[in-house]
Amino acid sequence: MRKYLQVLALGLQNQLAYRFNFLARVLFSLIPLTALLMLWRTIYAGQPEGTTISGYTLPEMLAYYLVAAWVNALTAVTEDDWQIAADIREGNINHLLAKPIDYLAYRLCLFASGRLIYAAVAVVPLLLFLGWSRIPLHVPTDPATWAWFLVSLVLTALLQFFISFALAMLAFWVLEVSTFIFIVYAFEYIASGHLFPLDILPEPLQRLLPWTPFFYELYFPVSIWLGKTAGADLWRGLALQIGWVLVAWCLARWAWHRGLRRYAAFGG
Numbered sequence: 001m002r003k004y005l006q007v008l009a010l011g012l013q014n015q016l017a018y019r020f021n022f023l024a025r026v027l028f029s030l031i032p033l034t035a036l037l038m039l040w041r042t043i044y045a046g047q048p049e050g051t052t053i054s055g056y057t058l059p060e061m062l063a064y065y066l067v068a069a070w071v072n073a074l075t076a077v078t079e080d081d082w083q084i085a086a087d088i089r090e091g092n093i094n095h096l097l098a099k100p101i102d103y104l105a106y107r108l109c110l111f112a113s114g115r116l117i118y119a120a121v122a123v124v125p126l127l128l129f130l131g132w133s134r135i136p137l138h139v140p141t142d143p144a145t146w147a148w149f150l151v152s153l154v155l156t157a158l159l160q161f162f163i164s165f166a167l168a169m170l171a172f173w174v175l176e177v178s179t180f181i182f183i184v185y186a187f188e189y190i191a192s193g194h195l196f197p198l199d200i201l202p203e204p205l206q207r208l209l210p211w212t213p214f215f216y217e218l219y220f221p222v223s224i225w226l227g228k229t230a231g232a233d234l235w236r237g238l239a240l241q242i243g244w245v246l247v248a249w250c251l252a253r254w255a256w257h258r259g260l261r262r263y264a265a266f267g268g
Contacts, residue, residue, distance in 0.1 A: 054199040
């Protein structure tokens, strides 16, 4: 494990060199967030106090997007899939193949370092935005809710990374993987709850989405924090989330080993 801790430390140092890029990304991400908050305030405007839409009052709806922004900052894959695909396409993995280091674990350490720095940079802007918007953020009072939220948050990060890693493995077979990444991203953006809470969708889709990995890439941890998922639904959701993490990990491993069979490295 010592070598992977060293990779994590080097990744943190490397990411700190680009901290302004992270800050700019956070600030620009607040623009669509502000638009969504204004949209929902307009939808609720003129309604009696306490009006709910799909089980959400106005404060709960606004809190959903703020918590989703935090979860996204802590778990989202930004450029890792592009970098992995570039490593394969340009032969940058050559020097790693001859070393006693697992490439999947190596990239996971770099992913973790990027998320840690991004979260650290995002703390101040998001807190300032929270104070400026004057939105009462829901904070769980039950310590168990905090614990299960953190467990789900880690599983969400792993799920997103393993799916992105598996997609990047297509670089062993095709020259450009961007089309596949954009297609999956389009499904993920809607089916994971980035655009709106999944409770708004028709009942058949609400029953179907928990059986897909997208449900656990954002909506599930947010629903735990807001108290929308508890009891039997919580245990079932955690079991399914763990299952999808294992499936994504196995798929990433299988694609890596299959890709190495056709990979050819040249040069000294």
